[in-house]
Amino acid sequence: MSQITLTGVSRAFGKVGVLHDINLDILDGELIVFVGPSGCGKSTLLRLIAGLDRPTGGSIAIDGKDVTTVPAADRGLAMVFQSYALYPHMSVRQNLAFGLENARMARAEIDARIAEAARMLEIAPYLDRRPGQLSGGQRQRVAIGRAIVRNPTAFLLDEPLSNLDAELRISTRAELAALHERLSATMVYVTHDQIEAMTLADRIVVLRAGRIEQIGTPLDLYNHPANLFVAGFIGAPRMNFLPVKVAPGGTGRSSLTLDGSAGFEIDGNVSAANGDVTLGLRPHHISLADAGKGDIAARVALVEALGSETIVHTRTSGGQTMLAVVAGQYPVASGDTVDLKFDTSHLHLFDDTGQRIAVR
């Protein structure tokens, strides 16, 4: 069992607060991902859990035991660093054995654990090489192996894929997911890459400026973002935002007006002070329609034909940039005028503070 509980955790460097009142329960066996832009405090939070740094407020508990002041080595956690942090003067075998030797483990047990990790991660052929003689992907596996042999209560992974090239990142991501499946271990994973977060996480914690913006499963965050920040951060390409006026429509319906003229109705009542709201719509939920049959007219600014889909960058008459992703290879070119058709069943509304508005 390995459950990590953060209660009111904060961290400040001098007068600069980096983390503010973080409350989080990381469940046993869960792969939780901290995601957010650079400087949001995700790595600091991981370091606090690891014990490499101390919080200035709040407490951290592992399996119900307060470890806030317990040294890193005594928390039973293992960490995979962004730079891998392999000891360059030691062989792979020595790197794997180092932590176990510190614990004065019997040689036979150390050898058995190394053999098992090497088999699992397919690094057996490199055991006598030094890290400098390995590729990025191989080093990455050794770093994970060093964590595995310690049989920790939980794994902490600090942007472990960020030094790999795009192709290797995808394959290693899959390997990590498989490893989590096999070990059923608690994993706390830090990344700034929302695709990594979406593909790996059981739950995602979105951080901004040292505060948790939302916690939820990847699809929760995608389908029901709590605010404008999460809506914009999760999903690629990012969500389109448009300022709209909302007014009561027909029975049980609301009317949304774009650009002062174009508009449409949606099911449900929307209540917003003075009627100003932000409409959010993912590019995948906008289609291109024949002239006069869409919700808003726009001029095509850029077309990115990816083969399987086409990303169309457009600019509305109100000056807003809107992206639409259409399946296949769509015959459209820069400068064309198109009509954008919104899938209103997938739209999101946010009030003037950026919080999600419930449509009743």
Place this chain on the structure above:
Amino acid sequence: MADVRNGIATRAGAMILAPVGWLANLFDAPLRMLQRRTGSNGMAVFFLAPNMLVFGIFVLFPLVINILYSMTGGGALFLGDRTFVGADQYGRLFSCGSYLDPKSCTEDLFWIAVWNTLVFVVLQVAMMVAVALVTALVLNRELRARSFWRAVFFFPVLLSPVVVGLIWRWILQRQGLLNLMVFEAGGTPVNWLVERSWAFTATIMVSVWAHVGFYSLILLAGLQAIPKDLYEAAEMDGTRPLRVFWRITLPLLAPNLLVVLVLTLIRAVQIFDEVYVLTGGGPGTSTLFLTQYIYEVGFASMLRNPGLASAASILMGAVLVVLTLIQLGIARRNEQRGKMR
């Protein structure tokens, strides 16, 4: 206002640069012609020539002259007035009943100086490396006013060796600062520079004090090049501080330590000026080192013998060449290791 200042600065710059540009253009045509005739390799030789000339006059020529002097005898200064004696001077230096007993040697002072230098090198190098390492480790920590402390340790490096010698002579002489402090503390003053063992110890301490800042700086650079991640990984691995030092810091600092070791060795073998000012080689011959022997035999003694001094300096030079080759080998290996990481 700032624009006006910038404008003036630009105009002043242009006025200064204009003649420089004019001069450079003046050389353009002849250099181009030279390159056409000699090719780019010839141009390289052309540009290297002034430096090679200086090197030739002040290093290569004296070296050759020194070798020739070592094969001549007598007290005459000019080579033409000297008699060729072949390897006699070397033979005289090596003429010994037992090399372990300088008194059994024809040139007993040479062997006294050799043994003194050897003991000095062993003790001073060991002490220098140890003190430099400890200093670097301390200066690498999160200290209050760290930059100030780094400057304090580096300051003696900037002093002239003669100044170093004089400062410490004032401190260590019979009525010096140290004895004053000893006396004030109720102790008995010691003749630091007159008692043999104390004088020898003083030469080691003073040379370490004077140069440790430089070597600490090399080690400090090495320490700062060790990624912090490694220490954090070691912390996660539950490594005790002493083991971190032995298993991580020391191996990763080894290239820098080797450089420091060899540089210290080279410098220790050459020790002269601060010791000459501090003790003058005394008491007796207890702090007589090889360079001072060469200086005194060649220039200072009543019966000066430039040939013998040259022979001794050639032998010392050979030792230094070996040490320098080792240093270059280490530097090359470090470079290759750096590329591999």
